[in-house]
Amino acid sequence: MSLISPAITSYLKLRQSVIDNFILNPIDSQQQVFNKLIGSAQFTEYGKKYNFEHINSISDFQREVPLNDYDTLKPYIQRILEGNQNLLWPSDINWFAKSSGTTSDKSKFIPISKEALEDNHFKSGKDVIALYLSQYPESKLMSGKCLLLGGSHQLNQLNENSFYGDLSAVMMQNMSLSAQILKTPDLSIALMEEWEQKIECIAQTTIHENVTFMTGVPTWTIVLIKRILEITGANNILEVWPNLELYIHGGVSFKPYKQQFLQYIPSPKMHYIETYNASEGFFAAQDMIAEDGMLLFLNHGIFYEFIPMDEFGKDNPQVITLKEVKLNTNYAIVISTNTGLWRYVIGDTVQFTSRTPFRIKVTGRTTFYLNAFGEEVIVDNADFAIAKACEITGAIVNDYSAAPVYMTGESNGTHEWIIEFESLPCPLDIFAKEMDNALKSINSDYEAKRYKNIALRMPIVHIMPQGGFSAWLKEKNKLGGQHKIPRLSNERRIIEEMLPYTKQ
Numbered sequence: 001m002s003l004i005s006p007a008i009t010s011y012l013k014l015r016q017s018v019i020d021n022f023i024l025n026p027i028d029s030q031q032q033v034f035n036k037l038i039g040s041a042q043f044t045e046y047g048k049k050y051n052f053e054h055i056n057s058i059s060d061f062q063r064e065v066p067l068n069d070y071d072t073l074k075p076y077i078q079r080i081l082e083g084n085q086n087l088l089w090p091s092d093i094n095w096f097a098k099s100s101g102t103t104s105d106k107s108k109f110i111p112i113s114k115e116a117l118e119d120n121h122f123k124s125g126k127d128v129i130a131l132y133l134s135q136y137p138e139s140k141l142m143s144g145k146c147l148l149l150g151g152s153h154q155l156n157q158l159n160e161n162s163f164y165g166d167l168s169a170v171m172m173q174n175m176s177l178s179a180q181i182l183k184t185p186d187l188s189i190a191l192m193e194e195w196e197q198k199i200e201c202i203a204q205t206t207i208h209e210n211v212t213f214m215t216g217v218p219t220w221t222i223v224l225i226k227r228i229l230e231i232t233g234a235n236n237i238l239e240v241w242p243n244l245e246l247y248i249h250g251g252v253s254f255k256p257y258k259q260q261f262l263q264y265i266p267s268p269k270m271h272y273i274e275t276y277n278a279s280e281g282f283f284a285a286q287d288m289i290a291e292d293g294m295l296l297f298l299n300h301g302i303f304y305e306f307i308p309m310d311e312f313g314k315d316n317p318q319v320i321t322l323k324e325v326k327l328n329t330n331y332a333i334v335i336s337t338n339t340g341l342w343r344y345v346i347g348d349t350v351q352f353t354s355r356t357p358f359r360i361k362v363t364g365r366t367t368f369y370l371n372a373f374g375e376e377v378i379v380d381n382a383d384f385a386i387a388k389a390c391e392i393t394g395a396i397v398n399d400y401s402a403a404p405v406y407m408t409g410e411s412n413g414t415h416e417w418i419i420e421f422e423s424l425p426c427p428l429d430i431f432a433k434e435m436d437n438a439l440k441s442i443n444s445d446y447e448a449k450r451y452k453n454i455a456l457r458m459p460i461v462h463i464m465p466q467g468g469f470s471a472w473l474k475e476k477n478k479l480g481g482q483h484k485i486p487r488l489s490n491e492r493r494i495i496e497e498m499l500p501y502t503k504q
Contacts, residue, residue: 008142008178015130019287022298023357027323029298034058037303037336040115045087046076046342062305062319067334067343070108076340080111083159088340089113095174096164097279099376099445107444109164110279116339117174119301121167124282127297128248128275131287136271141212144243145184148172149202149216149224151191165191167279168216184209195220196452203227213246218257219373219455221247222407225264237264250275251374253490260407276362280346281337284360293353293361298322301338306331309349312366327352332366368488372404373413373455375446379487381439386419388438393431396422399469399485403495405460414457418498420464432461468501 022029038061042052050065066072076087085092088111095117096109112121133139151166163173172183172190180187185202192198199220207228214221225237234240244265254274261272276284276294281302284294296304304322309330311317319334330349336342347367350360370377386397398420407413417432424431436459440447449455469485486494 008182012126012130012133012142013137015127016134018299019127019130019295023295026298026358030303030322031058033299033301034061034303034336037301037338040090040338041088041340043086044090044340046340050342058321062343065343067317067319067345068341069345069347073341073344077109077111081109081159081162083162088342089115089338091115093339094162095170096162097167097170098164099167099279108279110167110341111339112167112170113339115301116281116337117171119338121171121277121282122175122179124277124285124297124300125171127300128273128285131285131295132246132271132273132289135289139245140243141246142182144210144212145182147185147202147206147209147211147214147216148183148190149214149220167277184211195448195454199224199227199454203231207232207240209241210243211241212243213248214244215248217251217374218249218254218261219252219407219413219449221249222257222260222264223412223454229264236266238267245269246271246273248273248275250277252371257407260409263409276360278346278348280341280344281335281339283333283335287357287359291353291359293359296322296358296360298358303336305334305336305343306350307334307345309366322358325352325355325358327355330363364490368486369490370402370404370415370488371490372406373449375443375449375456377415377439377443377446377488381443381446382488384442385435385438388441389431389434392434393424393426395424395426395431398422398466399464401469401485401487401489401495401498402459403489403492405492412453412455412457414460416460416462416495418462418464418495418502420466420469422466424463428461428463432459435459435461462499462502464498464502465504468504469498471504472498472501 038052038055041047055061055064073088080087080093081096091113093111093113095112097112099108099110129141133141148168150168150172169191172187185205189198189201189205192201202224228237228240232240238244247261247270249272254272271289273289274286274294275282282297282300283302284296287295305319306325307317307319309332312332325331328351330351332345333348333350335344335346337344347365349363349366351363353359353361368379382402386400389395390397400417400419402415402417405414405416436450440450473485489495
């Protein structure tokens with residue numbers, strides 16, 4: 001450990017020169033990535049179909065290759081799951097990152113190539129630490145261990161050589177020996193599938209480690225911290241890990257959790273870095289802790305395009321490249337990757353906070369959603385759950401809206417629903433239970449967060465009197481026309497406006 005840590009620290013500091021290169025040459029860096037992607041995949045089935053061999057420019061690429069989402073690429077992905085290769089990407093793909101599904105699937109299975117692991121996910125992870133060390137060169141970060149709170153993996157039964165799991169689990173399974181040594185907990189614990197047992201084992205085994213930084217989704221990290229404080233009787237986590245100095249987070253907005261972290265880690269020397277990391281790729285990370293916005297990683301195996309949101313949803317939307325983006329404008333992000341996701345619309349919206357260098361912030365989703373805890377509930381999930389609950393109970397629903405209730409020191413989070421019924425022939429709690437069960441059946445991420453109430457407790461449901469939503473719309477001067485009730489919102493402003501109408 002004493003020999004490995006200084007060597008890794010030196011390597012990470014050298015990475016800064018590579019980062020500086022794509023910061024100074026962003027457009028050239030993206031062109032090089034584009035050329036490598038097209039050249040690598042020209043003889044794949046997808047590359048042959050869309051004439052990659054004759055694509056000589058980005059404009060050729062945009063003309064020949066359609067925009068995609070998971071459903072349009074699913075036929076290829078399904079065949080890769082069954083063991084076929086050289087379809088979207090030339091190298092063999094044996095790993096898949098499982099994430100919450102589309103409208104037609106409970107889960108998505110994102111192919112992960114060896115190039116995506118090495119040149120995107122692992123390289124990006126190293127660059128996050130390099131960016132931190134460049135700001136805090138006297139840091140003792142590498143003198144301890146990283147507590148990595150990730151998912152689990154299991155065998156994909158469609159092909160004995162293929163595996164799938166949460167992205168973090170796929171990465172842990174493929175980490176180098178040196179990276180394994182520098183993290184905690186042990187792989188056998190980190191990959192446990194039963195979350196309640198996993199949290200307990202992590203808490204019990206890491207309280208004696210020298211943890212200097214943590215990474216994971218805020219929801220689960222708070223659950224773990226609470227359990228560690230219960231076990232140790234400590235007043236805050238610094239009494240357990242006195243050298244803790246960094247928390248790397250992503251996946252959901254950190255704002256609702258910040259106050260709790262400040263309470264559990266009361267130190268002015270504690271730092272927080274936001275990352276933009278998804279199953280489809282590692283896209284960006286905060287390079288200046290004091291500033292809003294994340295540095296877009298431009299030489300990490302991903303070519304970026306952007307759809308202005310006023311164009312999104314059109315049959316032939318305008319799609320622009322990096323050199324054309326403007327500040328403070330909402331864009332749907334489009335990626336082409338070294339795992340074979342071609343012109344893939346991932347569903348996130350971003351704004352550029354800087355062009356020198358290119359920094360972004362995630363502003364939301366291209367559809368309404370709930371994702372305060374990593375549950376990724378989209379409107380189609382909610383529609384399904386409402387319809388299923390109505391089918392079982394005989395209820396008739398006119399409209400609904402939902403928003404998160406954030407975690408507090410005393411209770412876990414939940415979703416708060418306002419539902420206007422035309423008819424409710426059963427007790428409200430029965431309807432809520434069936435709705436909750438239906439959501440768990442259609443969305444694996446929601447199901448995981450609801451498991452034994454570890455992160456999400458039972459939804460809160462209010463009845464909106466008939467005509468209540470119309471009264472709210474009328475007050476907002478939005479009654480009639482194309483105005484609709486916002487079904488899902490990831491913050492509470494709208495639902496707080498609606499709640500008084502439930503009491504009228």
